[in-house]
Amino acid sequence: xxxxxxxxxxxxxxxxxxxxxxxxxxxxxxxxxxxxxxxxxxxxxxxxxxxxxxxxxxxxxxxxxxxxxxxxxxxxxxxxxxxxxxxxxxxxxxxxxxxxxxxxxxxxxxxxxxxxxxxxxxxxxxxxxxxxxxxxxxxxxxxxxxxxxxxxxxxxxxxxxxxxxxxxxxxxxxxxxxxxxxxxxxxxxxxxxxxxxxxxxxxxxxxxxxxxxxxxxxxxxxxxxxxxxxxxxxxxxxxxxxxxxxxxxxxxxxxxxxxxxxxxxxxxxxxxxxxxxxxxxxxxxxxxxxxxxxxxxxxxxxxxxxxxxxxxxxxxxxxxxxxxxxxxxxxxxxxxxxxxxxx
Numbered sequence: 267x268x269x270x271x272x273x274x275x276x277x278x279x280x281x282x283x284x285x286x287x288x289x290x291x292x293x294x295x296x297x298x299x300x301x302x303x304x305x306x307x308x309x310x311x312x313x314x315x316x317x318x319x320x321x322x323x324x325x326x327x328x329x330x331x332x333x334x335x336x337x338x339x340x341x342x343x344x345x346x347x348x349x350x351x352x353x354x355x356x357x358x359x360x361x362x363x364x365x366x367x368x369x370x371x372x373x374x375x376x377x378x379x380x381x382x383x384x385x386x387x388x389x390x391x392x393x394x395x396x397x398x399x400x401x402x403x404x405x406x407x408x409x410x411x412x413x414x415x416x417x418x419x420x421x422x423x424x425x426x427x428x429x430x431x432x433x434x435x436x437x438x439x440x441x442x443x444x445x446x447x448x449x450x451x452x453x454x455x456x457x458x459x460x461x462x463x464x465x466x467x468x469x470x471x472x473x474x475x476x477x478x479x480x481x482x483x484x485x486x487x488x489x490x491x492x493x494x495x496x497x498x499x500x501x502x503x504x505x506x507x508x509x510x511x512x513x514x515x516x517x518x519x520x521x522x523x524x525x526x527x528x529x530x531x532x533x534x535x536x537x538x539x540x541x542x543x544x545x546x547x548x549x550x551x552x553x554x555x556x557x558x559x560x561x562x563x564x565x566x567x568x569x570x571x572x573x574x575x576x577x578x579x580x581x582x583x584x585x586x587x588x589x590x591x592x593x594x595x596x597x598x599x600x601x602x603x604x605x606x607x608x609x
Contacts, residue, residue: 267381268599270303270579273322276315278583281325283576289384293339296390298349298383300331302403302573304596305586306435307522309372313583317373326379327353327372330393330403340387348393351378352551353406355389359552371406381599391554394561397568404568404594405557407548408435413557414549415498415519416443424448426495427470429485429511433460435594436521438569440498441467446564452488454481460592467569482507489513493539509535518543569593 269286291297309325311317333347343349354362355369368374371389378385393402415436416422427450430437437453444451445468452471453464461472471488475481482504486493493513499505500522508518509532518541536543549557560566571591574582576599586595 268576269324269381270326270377270379271322271324272313272319275321276313278310278313278587281313281579281583283579286380288382291335291337291384293337294386294388295337295384296333296340296343296349296387297335298329298331298385298390299334300329300378300381300383300599301399302330302596302598303379304328304403304408304435304594305582306407308407309377310583310587312372319373324377324379325372326377327351327370328403328406328408329378329380329383330399331383333390334382337387343387343390343392348399348402349390350393350402350554351383351385351406352389352391352554353410353548354550355386357550358388359550362547362550379597388551391551391558394558396562396565400573400596400598401568401570403596404435404439404570405554405561408594409439409561409568410549410554410557411521411546412436412439412443412498413560414553415521415546416440416447416496417556418549418553419519419544419546420496420498420517422447422449422496426450427452427489427513429494429497429508430454431498431500431508433457433464433592434500434589437498437500438464438467438593441469442566442569443560446560446566452485452494463592480507482510485511499543505531506535509539509541512539512541515540515542517541520545570596572596573598 267288268283271284272281312319330350333345353371354366357366428444430440430453433455441451450470453469454473454475455461456476473481478484497508497518499518499520571593573596582597
């Protein structure tokens with residue numbers, strides 16, 4: 267089978283495809299033939315050495331495929347089921363525990379960017395019946411992070427307003443979830459073209475933060491001076507502007523660190539506005555299943571920017587790394603979309 271690895275030394279130029287043996291399963295495990303994977307910033311960080319991961323290392327956290335074999339103790343999955351990987355494998359429900367962080371796919375353990383993968387039954391989730399494998403491959407990190415930030419941590423309600431940063435996978439999922447809830451969305455980006463696409467998805471207001479560098483003040487103006495109820499912080503580079511844009515008693519859900527891991531933060535401004543800041547690290551399996559039900563009920567379709575074949579791995583990584591995408595970037599092992607067996 268083929269697997270996508272980072273080996274020898276860090277750097278996207280050292281990501282390669284290698285032949286490996288198809289893994290065997292234990293009693294509680296499932297063998298999945300992978301059809302589609304999707305990229306996350308986490309994959310780039312690992313490949314570039316941000317985590318000091320021991321090499322060689324199979325990349326990837328997001329994969330969808332068909333169950334080909336089940337162990338004797340497997341009860342909830344059957345051969346032929348279309349399933350997605352669950353990123354923090356041991357986080358099944360409730361609050362996140364320190365031990366759960368050791369089970370993160372592609373980070374603390376080997377990833378899932380392989381033609382075949384074996385995982386415990388508990389590490390897999392049946393995909394929404396209305397999605398293809400390519401669409402569902404975007405769910406494990408980007409989709410679930412957005413769901414956790416909007417629904418569980420953010421507690422966004424109908425009629426409230428959320429501020430989103432950028433037009434990558436998490437932000438676009440958050441836009442879709444927010445509109446499904448009945449909330450208002452303000453989204454910022456450096457690209458007018460991408461902002462126009464966001465409008466077509468239902469964004470109520472858009473701001474180009476390059477041509478409008480005082481975008482925090484502009485958000486206040488767009489909300490009649492009240493500010494937003496919730497903001498998803500992707501960068502930290504301009505956290506002061508995010509704080510400026512917040513409503514009294516608002517919530518900031520931290521979902522990324524594209525602007526770096528450290529920042530200068532005004533504690534005074536946080537106190538003055540009585541803000542809550544919470545870090546979001548994807549979500550539990552229970553949250554994943556809740557999200558999937560919502561996707562089915564609302565017939566929501568993830569936004570896939572481009573689908574690359576495995577033969578164009580290098581081009582796909584470069585495209586994703588350069589931030590050209592709107593929504594998610596997907597890589598496939600098969601040539602045609604794989605739909606849920608029910609369809």
